[in-house]
Amino acid sequence: MTSRGTATTSRTARTTAAAPRLTGIDAARGLALLGMMATHVLPTFEADAQLTPTWVGLAFSGRAAALFAVLAGIGLALSTGRERPLEGRPLWAARRGVALRALVVAAVGLSLGGLEVNIAVILVHYAVLFLCVLPFLGLGVKRLWALAAAWILASPVLAYLLRPWLLAADPPLRLGHNPGWEDLATPARLLGDVFLTGYYPVLQWLAYLLVGLGIGRLALASGIMPFLLLAAGTAVAVAAKLLGTVFMEDWGGRAALQAQLGSDYPLAGLLQVNLAGVEQSGSPWWLASSAPHSGTTLDLLHTSGVAAAVVGxxxxxxxxxxxxxxxxxxxxRGAGAMTLSLYTVHVWIMASLHGSPLPAGRTSEGVYWAQALAALALGGVFARLSWRGPLEWLGHGANQLGRGRPGR
Incomplete structure (x- = not known):
């Protein structure tokens, strides 16, 4: 690299470090945390045979977790040059920092995997997504958007073709539980689950980080960009959901899938709230759904659009x-700046309540609001004092160590 190129890269790194923090991004991350907590604590289906969706399921299922992933991509873009991605040695240093931070997140996720809890813990998948996105951190906005579009179109089809092969293995390459330290002893099954057969399949979910990187490379501090994100995200989200409804209801997709599953299967409710755990094979109509956690093109488009609108x-x-x-x-924004710590505490609390009836006078709504208000209060205190959360401190230290700046 020439001396002029080195100087330009150094100036970019200094500008990035000096750029003000976008509080709206932290606020969006806080909303994602509260939404994910709601789907963990509050019922997403009514207790009936048809699994009638609740307002929580209709509002947050699939969308909150996708927002969390898109914001991960935005955060990576903001820390690696914003509109002008890092190059050369600073880029490689940033990649090392992200990789070490991902190991911290993975260690926390694997530790949580040993808990008895009715929550699909996202942290191991989140860490793997960080590692998978490393090659793309140096791309500019146009290439990122082109790659994101191609990924959204191609990855669901590839997953549809590969999943039956993984599930036909003996034993099937699916965990059926949150990844834990013991699963490192069966790497093939662990990787199969994390990338394709698990709750947050990395193959498709990488699209969210690419979308987030594309958003983060935009001039987010400019006057018009938030309006464009809000308008474009809403338009994409609405169009994807409408197209999915046309495919399923008007063109016979749901009737074909219902015939495959049997008339007693509560497909209508699942299509509105959550298709995770449903074996989506045997009919290409599965690819035409926009159902939450289906991992289809329309699902990725809808949830990415919602995420962009919320960010705007x-x-x-x-x-x-x-x-x-x-x-x-x-x-x-305080809660959003320490989501790893707050999410971990939330999972521990829910594990302590798992399998036990709530005390007299306590309801799931009360449990949720107690945790949500505590997260907001704690986040506000930490933000006011300019403190990092304990796990954020560990992640930041790992990142700085990877970048060759320990102690900063």
């Missing part, structure tokens, strides 16, 4: 708060 809205709210000179988003 939160950026606008952050700008409004700055204009009013009131930190209206303090609790939400």
């Amino acid at each position: 809205l939160c950026l606008l709210l952050g700008r409004l708060a700055d204009w009013l000179q009131l930190d209206l988003l303090l609790p939400l």
Whole structure:
């Protein structure tokens, strides 16, 4: 690399380090955390034979976790050059930092995997996504958007073709539980589950990080960009959901799948809330669904659009708060800045309640709001004091160590 190129890269790194933190991004991350907690604590289906969706299932299932993943991509873009991606040695240093941070997240996720809890813990998949996205950190916005579009189109088809082969293995390459330390002894089954047969299949979910990288490479601090994200994200989300409805209801997709599964199978409710765990094979109509956690092209488009719209809205709210000179988003952005710590505590709390009836007078709504308000209060305190969460501190230390800047 020439000296001029080295100087330009150094200036880019200094500019990135000095750039102000976008509070709207942290606020969106806080919303994603609260939404994921809601799907863990509150019922997403009514207790009936047809699995009638609740408002929680309709509003948050699939969308909150996807928002969390898209924001991961945005965060990586913001830490690796924003509109001007890093190059050369700074880029390789950033990749090492992200890789070491991913190992911290994976260690936390594998530890949580040993708990008895009715939650699909995302952290191991999240860490693997960080590792998988490393080759793309140096790409500019146009290439990222082209790659994201291709991934959204191709990865669901590839998953549809590969899943039956993995499930036909003896034993099937599916865990049926959260990844834990003991699963490292069966790497083929662990990788098969993480990439294709598990709750958050990395093969398709990499699309969310690519979308997030593409968003993070935009000029998010400019006047019009949040409006464009809100408008474009809403349009994509609505169009994908409408097209999925046309395929399923008007063109006979749901009737064909119902015939395959049997008339008593509660497919209608599952299509509205969650297809995770349903073996989507034997009919190409599975690829035409926009159901949450189906991992289809329309699902990826819908949830990515929702995520972009939420990010645009939160950026606008952050700008409004700055204009009013009131930190209206303090609790939400504080919680969003320490999601790893708060998510881990939430999983531990839910594990302590797993399998036991709630005390007299306690309801799932009360359990949720107690945790949500505690997360907001704790996040507000940490943000006001400019503290990192304990696990965020570990992740930051690993990142700085990888970048060759220990102690910073």
